[in-house]
Amino acid sequence: MIQARDFIDAAAAYGYGHYAGVPCSFLTPFINTVIDADELSYISAANEGDAVAIAAGQALAGKRAVAMMQNSGLGNAVSPLTSLNWVFRLPILLIVTWRGAPEVADEPQHELMGQITTDMLTTMEIPWEFFPDEAEAIEPALARAEAHMQATGRPYCLIMKKDTVAPAALCETGSPSQSRGAITYRPAPRRRPDLPALTRDDALGHLVARTDETDTVVIASTGYAGRALYGLADRANHLYMVGSMGCAPALGLGLALARPDLKIIVIDGDGAALMRLGAMATLAAYGPTNLAHLLLDNGMHESTGGQATVSDGLSFGAIAAACGYRTVHEGHDRTIIDQMLAGSSQGPAFAHLHIEPGIAAAGLPRPAASPVEIKDRLMAHIGAVSP
Secondary structure (H helix, E strand, O other), rough: OHHHHHHHHHHOOOOEEEEEEOOOOHHHHHHHHHOOOOOOOOEEEHHEEEEEHHHHHHHHOOEEEEEEEHHHHHHHHHHHHHHHHHHHHHHHEEEEEEEEEEOOOHHHHHHHHHHHHHHHHHOOOEEEEEEEOOHHHHHHHHHHHHHHHHHEEEEEEEEEEEOOOOOOOOOOOOOOOOOOOOOOEEEOOOOOOOOOEEEEHHHHHHHOOOOOOOOOEEOOOOOOOHHHHHHHHHOOOOEOOOOOOOOOOHHHHHHHHOOOEEEEEEEEEHHHHOOOOHHHHHHHHOOOEEEEEEEEEEEEEEHHEEEOOOOOOHHHHHHOOOOOOOEEEOOOOHHHHHHHHHOOOOOOOOEEEEEEOOOOHHHHOOOOHHHHHHHHHHHHOOOOOOO
């Protein structure tokens, strides 16, 4: 058994200052110590996949970060681990507890996952070893993790058994939510029938024209949002996500926290936002002033054939305001983007922009560069260097 501080202090020497996670009883003493450590940043994620994406955002800034979770949460984390971290080569350290381990009495819901945890990690090409239970084993474990990350740019996992870390009480019990006194929310008026419908290209072109490439990063969600942005303007400050649907806001949050000198704009879609709606609460609670979240809502999964989402009649703006975004705007006009950008000084800012569908897949190009090349270009553009 070790003290949580033994690991935290050793990890700090490798640049680990940011942790994101979802609690587990096996993790309790470790996560409590992280939360109480003034020198560390901790994000309480709505789910394990969001924790992975937040840590990946830190990696995009060239920093080391940890995502912590119960092994049952690997199910929630598979998408970002396989189609974000693996594809873009964004290295993070995973701490995963081993509930339902063989020959350990546990609750029935952990039995199957306990049997397949290590196989899942191996299948996802994530090397693993057991979380060190002796102080002298910590440095070698961190060194092996660092060597793997440097060589591959991909995650490494430490599996924590029960009673590995000595008990530690939680001192900081306050809510992470920011003050909500300055929330501004303007619901969408009905679209005037005499005005032309707004398309995705209209909205993205307007955004590009109003963002400075030198100090702004634009992260576009998977699907048509990224492909349309690429077709309009392929710039070094753009990241076009593939897969990991719904993870763009959490990735943007991690990057925004790591780089307060940059303006981070996340372009989301209605289908993606619905998939990980809990991320909006996390962004509202932790989002800094340099983060803006633009949701383009066409009411459908257009890139997969136009199947309707459930966003018709849904106010994402009302949801964002209830979550606690500092400024929230909703409407059918491009000026919503201007209002979002103007309000980001109070941040985080949110805009729900209704757009019309209608861009055929054949008319949208795909990025010529690989995801890794696009990621490397962005990191070089913002001066991010891995530790």
